[in-house]
Amino acid sequence: MIEVEDLTKIYRDGTVALNGVTFSSYSKVLSVLGRNGAGKTTLMRILSTQLLPTKGVARILGLDVVKEDRRLRDLIVSIPQEAKPVGFASPLEHLTMFLTARGSSISNALEDSRRALKEIGLWEVKDKPCDDLSGGMKRKVFVAMALASNAELIFLDEPTTGLDPISRLEVWSVIRTIRSKVVLTTHYMEEAEELSQEIVMLGKGKVIAKGTKEELLAPLKGKVRVEGIGDRVIGRTQITYMDKESAREIVGKAVIKPVSLEDLFIINGEEMN
Ligand SMILES: Nc1ncnc2c1ncn2[C@@H]1O[C@H](COP(=O)(O)OP(=O)(O)OP(=O)(O)O)[C@@H](O)[C@H]1O
Numbered sequence: 163m164i165e166v167e168d169l170t171k172i173y174r175d176g177t178v179a180l181n182g183v184t185f186s187s188y189s190k191v192l193s194v195l196g197r198n199g200a201g202k203t204t205l206m207r208i209l210s211t212q213l214l215p216t217k218g219v220a221r222i223l224g225l226d227v228v229k230e231d232r233r234l235r236d237l238i239v240s241i242p243q244e245a246k247p248v249g250f251a252s253p254l255e256h257l258t259m260f261l262t263a264r265g266s267s268i269s270n271a272l273e274d275s276r277r278a279l280k281e282i283g284l285w286e287v288k289d290k291p292c293d294d295l296s297g298g299m300k301r302k303v304f305v306a307m308a309l310a311s312n313a314e315l316i317f318l319d320e321p322t323t324g325l326d327p328i329s330r331l332e333v334w335s336v337i338r339t340i341r342s343k344v345v346l347t348t349h350y351m352e353e354a355e356e357l358s359q360e361i362v363m364l365g366k367g368k369v370i371a372k373g374t375k376e377e378l379l380a381p382l383k384g385k386v387r388v389e390g391i392g393d394r395v396i397g398r399t400q401i402t403y404m405d406k407e408s409a410r411e412i413v414g415k416a417v418i419k420p421v422s423l424e425d426l427f428i429i430n431g432e433e434m435n
Pocket residue numbers: 173174175177178179196197198199200201202203204205349
């Protein structure tokens with residue numbers, strides 16, 4: 163489904179946003195995880211044919227993102243992180259405009275829009291101006307557009323950034339109902355764990371690790387995170403990793419926590435914010 167080889171993007175000012183990114187994924191939902199500036203949006207924009215790479219090759223659904231971009235655009239939908247609804251237009255109007263712009267007849271667009279709005283839980287507010295909707299609902303309008311499109315693959319760039327915890331859970335439940343394949347970017351480790359079968363971790367434009375959560379955490383199997391001692395320093399906290407057995411001896415002298423995906427960033431010098 164996604165094959166990326168040696169993908170590199172150097173912006174005009176010399177910023178190396180992606181540096182030899184190579185991975186492939188055939189999962190239903192793939193998360194691209196990384197801290198601010200890791201290169202997630204750059205990667206999404208290249209994969210969704212909105213930005214040319216400097217070097218390397220990417221194929222989505224078997225199509226080259228540069229050479230076969232027009233064919234690919236019919237099969238994908240991309241929802242950028244900065245997407246904002248038009249304040250005076252309603253969710254129903256957003257969806258029908260979007261689907262007709264993609265080539266649906268008005269009657270098909272209306273039918274698909276109504277179905278998606280019901281499925282996503284926006285039916286009650288389908289005719290309200292988007293200005294009158296909550297932040298979570300506005301974000302859901304865009305996820306509903308993606309859902310209604312029946313695209314084979316949907317790119318969602320940071321779909322829950324800035325949402326309160328309840329709105330985030332609502333958007334998660336919508337993403338779970340989407341039948342299309344999904345590639346999403348996120349800063350949130352728990353989001354990647356909750357929604358995706360596979361995770362690509364980016365740091366400074368490179369792939370730090372890739373796999374299922376279990377595969378990613380395999381290098382830390384049997385270990386715990388110890389805060390209060392050690393030579394890695396995050397903010398003012400010293401951190402080290404120890405075997406569970408050894409950590410028993412220092413109970414009471416340091417804080418001991420189970421390991422998580424965050425620890426892979428710490429180990430790679432790419433600590434999350
Ligand atoms: N048009 C541009 N010109 C120059 N540099 C850019 C441009 N767009 C992004 N960058 C830089 O490329 C790097 C990667 O940016 P990108 O937006 O892909 O990261 P990100 O992981 O999506 O970050 P965030 O989580 O903050 O959205 C950053 O250093 C950023 O400043």
